[in-house]
Amino acid sequence: MGQLTDASVVLRLGYQAIRRAGLPTEDILTKAGVALNQVEQNARTPLSAQYAFWIAAEEVSRDPDIGLHLGEHLPLYRGQVIEHLFISSENFGEGLKRALAYQRLISDAFHARLVIEDGQCYLTNGEQPWAESIVNRHFSECAISGILRFFKFITEGRFEPLYIDFNFSQGAKEEEYFRVYGCPVSLGQKETRLYFDQSILDFPLWQAEPELLQLHEQLAIEKLQELARYDLVGEVRRAIGSTLESGETTLETVAAQLAITPRRLRTQLSEANTSFQQILSDYRCRLAKKLLANTNESVERIVYLTGFSEPSTFYRAFKRWTNETPVEYRKRKQR
Numbered sequence: 001m002g003q004l005t006d007a008s009v010v011l012r013l014g015y016q017a018i019r020r021a022g023l024p025t026e027d028i029l030t031k032a033g034v035a036l037n038q039v040e041q042n043a044r045t046p047l048s049a050q051y052a053f054w055i056a057a058e059e060v061s062r063d064p065d066i067g068l069h070l071g072e073h074l075p076l077y078r079g080q081v082i083e084h085l086f087i088s089s090e091n092f093g094e095g096l097k098r099a100l101a102y103q104r105l106i107s108d109a110f111h112a113r114l115v116i117e118d119g120q121c122y123l124t125n126g127e128q129p130w131a132e133s134i135v136n137r138h139f140s141e142c143a144i145s146g147i148l149r150f151f152k153f154i155t156e157g158r159f160e161p162l163y164i165d166f167n168f169s170q171g172a173k174e175e176e177y178f179r180v181y182g183c184p185v186s187l188g189q190k191e192t193r194l195y196f197d198q199s200i201l202d203f204p205l206w207q208a209e210p211e212l213l214q215l216h217e218q219l220a221i222e223k224l225q226e227l228a229r230y231d232l233v234g235e236v237r238r239a240i241g242s243t244l245e246s247g248e249t250t251l252e253t254v255a256a257q258l259a260i261t262p263r264r265l266r267t268q269l270s271e272a273n274t275s276f277q278q279i280l281s282d283y284r285c286r287l288a289k290k291l292l293a294n295t296n297e298s299v300e301r302i303v304y305l306t307g308f309s310e311p312s313t314f315y316r317a318f319k320r321w322t323n324e325t326p327v328e329y330r331k332r333k334q335r
Contacts (some may be wrong), residue, residue: 004108005044013074013146014053020073023061031056044230047109054138065172067138068180071145076153081220082106083150088213092155093201102220104227109139121198124191127167137168140192147194148181155203162196165189229272233279236269240283244307251276285321288314292326293333299326
């Protein structure tokens with residue numbers, strides 16, 4: 001898998017929650033390095049943006065339980081393909097299984113699975129390597145609120161949590177958790193788990209429509225394929241970055257690094273509406289701009305670092321990218 005990302009809806013839900021909570025949205029977004037127009041876009045955002053968001057939210061609000069409290073202000077998750085898949089399923093259990101099959105469409109931070117064993121029924125996000133981080137705590141507490149609200153909506157208020165385990169040891173007070181979730185919470189557990197009564201899995205969904213279900217499933221499959229293509233472009237970028245200085249950056253060398261044939265790579269990039277040359281050109285352009293604007297590296301050195309064999313080729317390419325010479329660009333940016 002390439003760079004870990006969230007669907008744009010994750011950032012939008014967080015933005016709406018801080019607005020509803022009456023917190024200074026501009027301050028939090030600025031501190032997190034998130035531009036307001038990013039919130040309105042449909043592009044996926046790197047998971048690192050979510051980390052920055054939670055750290056900024058805690059610092060600006062001065063609330064150590066910010067994830068728990070923002071969760072109370074989360075809007076209901078609506079209008080996404082996962083919701084449509086869920087409500088067009090025959091019952092809650094079927095909808096849940098389908099949602100779990102396509103959870104990556106919401107976030108790469110979700111690895112949830114349904115477990116039914118020894119008379120217990122729960123959702124778990126598995127063991128996470130960043131369990132004790134501030135970000136994991138805020139994200140988990142907020143996500144549980146969103147999940148509970150969505151499950152109650154789907155089941156017309158019937159879904160009830162029995163208890164919740166969290167995989168971090170520093171958290172809110174027991175009574176505060178009970179106030180927000182309406183059930184006991186246990187900290188310092190191996191996994192984050194949401195326990196509930198197994199009988200709710202049979203709850204019939206009145207909106208169930210097999211014809212619509214097929215359409216929604218097809219759409220979900222297409223969106224997952226889109227994500228796989230997005231991953232591939234990220235992998236190609238990383239491979240370009242690691243081979244650029246050697247001057248061995250070709251479609252063939254990158255394909256060999258990704259263990260696929262050049263023909264297959266060309267086809268997959270074409271399906272992602274791009275090409276190897278386009279990604280390579282874009283990578284070189286960004287790198288050249290960054291080095292000219294932020295370093296004192298000589299232009300000759302930048303020619304080498306961006307993988308060009310001749311300075312004249314680099315100058316022509318840079319002029320085509322920016323309508324400026326490298327020297328003009330550097331002067332303007334470093335002025």
